[in-house]
Amino acid sequence: MKSFRIMAIDHSMDRQPVPVAEEVHRSELFNSHVFDKRAMLRYLSKEAYLAVKDAMEKGEKISREVADQVAAGMKNWAISKGATHYTHWFQPLRGLVAEKHDSFFTVLQDRDVLDKFTGDQLVQQEPDASSFPSGGLRSTFEARGYTAWDPTSPAFVYGTTLCIPTVFISYTGHALDYKAPLLRSIQALNEAGVKVVRFFDRNVKKVYATLGWEQEFFLVDSALFRARPDLVLAGKTVLGHSPARGQQMEDHYFGSIPERVLHFIRELEQECLRVGIPLKTRHNEVAPNQYEVAPVFEEVNLSVDHNTLLMDIMRKVARRHNFEVLLYEKPFEGINGSGKHNNWSLMTDTGVNLLSPGSTPMKNLQFLTFFINVIKAVNDNEELLRSSIASAGNDYRLGANEAPPAIISVFIGDQLTKVLEDIKNFKGGKLSPEEKTMMKLNIVGQVPEVLLDNTDRNRTSPFAFTGNKFEFRAVGSSANCAGPMFVLNTIVAHQLQQFYTEVEDLVKKKNMKRDVAIFNVLKSYIPKIERILYEKDNYSKAWEEEAKKRGLSNNKTTPAALKIQVKPQTVALFEKLGVLSKEEIHARYEVQLDHYSKQVEIEAKVLCDLTSNHVIPTAIRYQMQLVEIIRGLKDIFGASGYKKYAEEHMRELQEVSEKVNALSAQVEELRKLLEKAEAIEDFVEKADFYADTIRPMFDDIRQKADALEMLVDDEIWPLVKYREMLFTR
Ligand code: ADP
Numbered sequence: 001m002k003s004f005r006i007m008a009i010d011h012s013m014d015r016q017p018v019p020v021a022e023e024v025h026r027s028e029l030f031n032s033h034v035f036d037k038r039a040m041l042r043y044l045s046k047e048a049y050l051a052v053k054d055a056m057e058k059g060e061k062i063s064r065e066v067a068d069q070v071a072a073g074m075k076n077w078a079i080s081k082g083a084t085h086y087t088h089w090f091q092p093l094r095g096l097v098a099e100k101h102d103s104f105f106t107v108l109q110d111r112d113v114l115d116k117f118t119g120d121q122l123v124q125q126e127p128d129a130s131s132f133p134s135g136g137l138r139s140t141f142e143a144r145g146y147t148a149w150d151p152t153s154p155a156f157v158y159g160t161t162l163c164i165p166t167v168f169i170s171y172t173g174h175a176l177d178y179k180a181p182l183l184r185s186i187q188a189l190n191e192a193g194v195k196v197v198r199f200f201d202r203n204v205k206k207v208y209a210t211l212g213w214e215q216e217f218f219l220v221d222s223a224l225f226r227a228r229p230d231l232v233l234a235g236k237t238v239l240g241h242s243p244a245r246g247q248q249m250e251d252h253y254f255g256s257i258p259e260r261v262l263h264f265i266r267e268l269e270q271e272c273l274r275v276g277i278p279l280k281t282r283h284n285e286v287a288p289n290q291y292e293v294a295p296v297f298e299e300v301n302l303s304v305d306h307n308t309l310l311m312d313i314m315r316k317v318a319r320r321h322n323f324e325v326l327l328y329e330k331p332f333e334g335i336n337g338s339g340k341h342n343n344w345s346l347m348t349d350t351g352v353n354l355l356s357p358g359s360t361p362m363k364n365l366q367f368l369t370f371f372i373n374v375i376k377a378v379n380d381n382e383e384l385l386r387s388s389i390a391s392a393g394n395d396y397r398l399g400a401n402e403a404p405p406a407i408i409s410v411f412i413g414d415q416l417t418k419v420l421e422d423i424k425n426f427k428g429g430k431l432s433p434e435e436k437t438m439m440k441l442n443i444v445g446q447v448p449e450v451l452l453d454n455t456d457r458n459r460t461s462p463f464a465f466t467g468n469k470f471e472f473r474a475v476g477s478s479a480n481c482a483g484p485m486f487v488l489n490t491i492v493a494h495q496l497q498q499f500y501t502e503v504e505d506l507v508k509k510k511n512m513k514r515d516v517a518i519f520n521v522l523k524s525y526i527p528k529i530e531r532i533l534y535e536k537d538n539y540s541k542a543w544e545e546e547a548k549k550r551g552l553s554n555n556k557t558t559p560a561a562l563k564i565q566v567k568p569q570t571v572a573l574f575e576k577l578g579v580l581s582k583e584e585i586h587a588r589y590e591v592q593l594d595h596y597s598k599q600v601e602i603e604a605k606v607l608c609d610l611t612s613n614h615v616i617p618t619a620i621r622y623q624m625q626l627v628e629i630i631r632g633l634k635d636i637f638g639a640s641g642y643k644k645y646a647e648e649h650m651r652e653l654q655e656v657s658e659k660v661n662a663l664s665a666q667v668e669e670l671r672k673l674l675e676k677a678e679a680i681e682d683f684v685e686k687a688d689f690y691a692d693t694i695r696p697m698f699d700d701i702r703q704k705a706d707a708l709e710m711l712v713d714d715e716i717w718p719l720v721k722y723r724e725m726l727f728t729r
């Protein structure tokens with residue numbers, strides 16, 4: 001009889017031809033299923049259109065009557081796109097997205113039927129959401145959650161459903177999702193940013209963050225995926241010997257995209273463009289069967305929604321092409337993990353990228369202001385920023401020689417390093433007119449417009465300046481971008497507030513000219529931010545030692561990294577900026593730790609099960625085969641003569657037997673520890689136990705199991721192997 005593994009391989013080979021995605025003209029598809037301005041102008045009255053526009057741009061409230069009008073127009077538009085249902089689409093703290101579909105279809109008293117969608121239904125809904133994680137918030141306040149329309153992210157039709165982006169909050173107003181704190185951080189950043197940018201340009205009314213993510217992922221053939229219980233249950237492999245050919249050839253990166261994958265990505269792009277995700281780039285990544293897609297950047301709230309939506313659409317489209325998408329950060333040991341680079345910048349409503357160097361000294365002073373303030377924010381909050389990307393999956397990836405370590409540092413390149421050096425060494429305090437000219441021309445004026453070409457990039461840096469934006473590379477591939485983005489927005493907003501106050505103090509108290517005051521404050525920051533700047537190899541051991549001397553945090557596990565989130569200074573920061581309250585912070589802390597514990601628990605249980613149900617029984621079968629051979633040799637050659645033929649088999653039998661014994665003992669121990677972990681009630685203690693006691697056992701077990709995979713006859717090995725998962729395309 002064929003093994004399950006061989007059947008899966010056969011199945012992946014014999015499969016019917018995969019669907020072919022025909023090419024469609026991109027610009028025709030884009031936004032075709034989004035309730036954008038064009039659609040609103042067609043389906044809304046002028047009054048309703050202007051009300052939505054004000055809500056989008058100025059955050060103004062929409063009256064009940066107008067909401068009814070908007071809902072009716074939105075419904076008619078959605079039906080014209082084939083929608084039958086609507087849903088409030090939101091991003092809970094766990095899982096990707098949540099939807100509860102309701103039909104437009106309504107039956108009136110006299111059994112007349114009607115398609116109906118009211119303002120109330122648009123603006124607010126009460127999903128039966130009692131099973132979403134809330135870190136005790138809902139039970140504490142004895143209230144259920146509700147969803148509320150976010151007009152700044154347009155509604156869209158996906159499949160036959162009208163999706164309305166919403167926040168998810170408790171009746172007491174506590175955030176239970178990713179979007180609520182993100183929206184609050186956007187507001188805080190706008191307020192602080194506008195005040196500072198008005199030092200340079202009085203016309204600016206709005207400052208907002210932009211985000212362009214790059215999403216990495218693996219594709220695995222569906223049949224092979226289903227034959228790996230660890231991939232199905234934990235999203236990652238807990239066992240598996242590295243293939244003879246790994247990524248050492250480095251020929252996958254930027255190689256041609258395999259045919260089947262191309263059809264998948266093409267269909268993905270088409271579905272994404274329809275709902276407004278502006279996908280632009282696609283390419284192979286470093287590891288075999290690893291790929292990346294990236295859009296044109298957008299305002300951060302929209303971009304976050306689009307990334308979440310992309311991850312959801314990806315899974316669905318991939319299945320049509322007999323692929324499973326792996327978003328886990330480190331699905332294969334010894335092979336590159338997947339990240340999600342978050343390219344972030346600051347823009348004004350006048351269309352200026354505040355992190356883009358200008359052509360005049362004054363514009364450069366503006367650039368340097370935002371550039372240095374962002375670095376200062378990262379420096380002062382490095383541990384908090386690290387915590388924003390903490391997850392069970394990312395713990396495996398960070399520091400695993402192809403991703404930045406768990407230490408946050410900033411790369412700025414040679415030219416800007418020199419600019420900062422010059423600012424530091426320039427005279428401070430009040431400047432004479434000649435000195436001021438010198439400052440403007442020689443110091444500030446020297447910032448070159450085009451800063452970094454591709455050769456001057458440090459790919460090992462977790463937070464790199466790349467010419468007109470910062471690229472936060474330590475974000476995990478499965479993360480919701482809102483996590484790191486609301487933290488970054490908040491710390492930068494806070495820093496800009498501080499900067500504004502310091503500059504105004506110098507102007508008022510020291511009677512300084514404003515540009516000189518700005519220069520002086522920036523100058524005073526440089527010695528403070530030096531510890532976070534690092535231009536060399538972040539993957540090296542030397543950096544870990546150096547970072548320790550500099551006092552930078554290096555929290556290797558999620559429970560260790562998250563502790564900073566509940567420290568008084570963090571609570572004070574978030575409360576001051578109005579982004580999260582103390583209750584919300586504690587609730588989120590609990591949800592994250594609970595999620596971590598559950599993920600590690602699943603991984604541990606899968607590891608135990610695979611080892612005791614697959615690896616050990618197979619190894620024992622192989623042991624029996626060896627025993628049979630040795631016995632046969634003895635029968636034929638006699639007790640005195642057989643040894644010289646059986647030597648190799650004896651040695652192998654011994655090795656297999658030793659490994660089986662040791663493995664059984666370790667799995668037994670792991671099971672006992674799991675029972676212990678389950679009994680721990682305190683969620684902090686529990687997560688620490690999973691991180692410090694349970695997880696460290698995985699490596700040893702895995703090594704023995706993988707060694708057995710190498711020893712045992714390939715014919716009887718039941719689990720799909722790495723080489724099969726990674727090289728079937
Ligand atoms: P790479 O980093 O691979 O060389 P690019 O520099 O072309 O690629 O850009 C990567 C990502 O950065 C893209 O998603 C792009 O939209 C985004 N990006 C470019 N400019 C900005 C900006 N001002 N703000 C935010 N993201 C940006």
Ligand code: MG
Pocket residue numbers: 214341471
């Ligand atoms: Mg990049």
